[in-house]
Amino acid sequence: AQSVTQLGSHVSVSEGALVLLRCNYSSSVPPYLFWYVQYPNQGLQLLLKYTSAATLVKGINGFEAEFKKSETSFHLTKPSAHMSDAAEYFCAVSDPMAASKLTFGTGTRLQVTL
Amino acid sequence: NAGVTQTPKFQVLKTGQSMTLQCAQDMNHNSMYWYRQDPGMGLRLIYYSASEGTTDKGEVPNGYNVSRLNKREFSLRLESAAPSQTSVYFCASSEAWQGAGTQYFGPGTRLLVL
Numbered sequence A: 001a002q003s004v005t006q007l008g009s010h011v012s013v014s015e016g017a018l019v020l021l022r023c024n025y026s027s028s029v030p031p032y033l034f035w036y037v038q039y040p041n042q043g044l045q046l047l048l049k050y051t052s053a054a055t056l057v058k059g060i061n062g063f064e065a066e067f068k069k070s071e072t073s074f075h076l077t078k079p080s081a082h083m084s085d086a087a088e089y090f091c092a093v094s095d096p097m098a099a100s101k102l103t104f105g106t107g108t109r110l111q112v113t114l
Numbered sequence B: 001n002a003g004v005t006q007t008p009k010f011q012v013l014k015t016g017q018s019m020t021l022q023c024a025q026d027m028n029h030n031s032m033y034w035y036r037q038d039p040g041m042g043l044r045l046i047y048y049s050a051s052e053g054t055t056d057k058g059e060v061p062n063g064y065n066v067s068r069l070n071k072r073e074f075s076l077r078l079e080s081a082a083p084s085q086t087s088v089y090f091c092a093s094s095e096a097w098q099g100a101g102t103q104y105f106g107p108g109t110r111l112l113v114l
Helices: none
Strands: A003-007 A010-014 A019-026 A032-038 A044-050 A056-058 A064-068 A073-078 A087-094 A108-113 B004-007 B010-013 B019-025 B031-038 B042-049 B064-068 B074-078 B087-094 B103-105 B109-113
Touching: A003 A087, A010 A019, A019 A032, A019 A087, A019 A108, A032 A064, A032 A073, A044 A056, A044 A064, A044 A073, A044 B103, A073 A087, B004 B087, B019 B031, B019 B087, B019 B109, B031 B064, B031 B074, B042 B064, B042 B074, B074 B087
Parallel strands: A010 A108, B010 B109
Antiparallel strands: A003 A019, A019 A073, A032 A044, A032 A087, A056 A064, A064 A073, A087 A108, B004 B019, B019 B074, B031 B042, B031 B087, B064 B074, B087 B103, B087 B109
C-alpha cells in the first residue's frame, strides 16, 4: 500500500519569504508523485508531477519539488511567496502500474502574511 | 471547453433520502473518479472507472453506487443518505489509466445530510 505524510497542517510565511511544504511517501515500488493546489471553494489543479525522469521538477506559478529517494521525500518549494499563493496544497502518490489512482495526503494550508 | 462539470453545486438532504451526483467531462478522457473531501483527511477515493463500461471500488465505497453512463458521464448515487456522508464530493477525469496521467477536477458538490 502507498501513502503520503504531509508534515504541518498549517504553514504561515511572510510575503517574499521561502515557501517549504513537506511531503514524505511510502511505497513498495518507485512511485509517481504529485502536488495539487486547491484555492477556496474550487477543485484541485495540478502544480507539478514526478514521473521518474528528472528528480527536480518545476511546476506552475514558480513552484518546484525535488524527489529524494534516500529520504523518501518530495518537498514543495517556492523562493518567494506571494499573497496569491494562499491555498491548500496536497501531495499525492500513485503506483506506476495503476498510476492514475491517487492516494492523497491530508493537506497543508498555506497562509501568506504581509 | 468546460473541463469537468458537476451538478448540483450544493445539496441538503435528510437522513434516508437518496440523490445522484452528476459529473461530465468534455476532454475525451477514458478514466473518471469520485472522491470525497473531509477536513483533516485529504481526498479519499470512493469509486473509479478506468474506462467506459468498467467501475471499481476505491478506499471508501460503502453507502455509494456509481454508473459510467458513457465516456463523458460518471454519476455517484447515495441510496440512503447518512450524516456521515456530509462532505464535499469531487469528480475527476484522466486521459489514461496507466502512466502518469494528470487528473482534472471538477468544482465539487457540497452535501449536507441532516
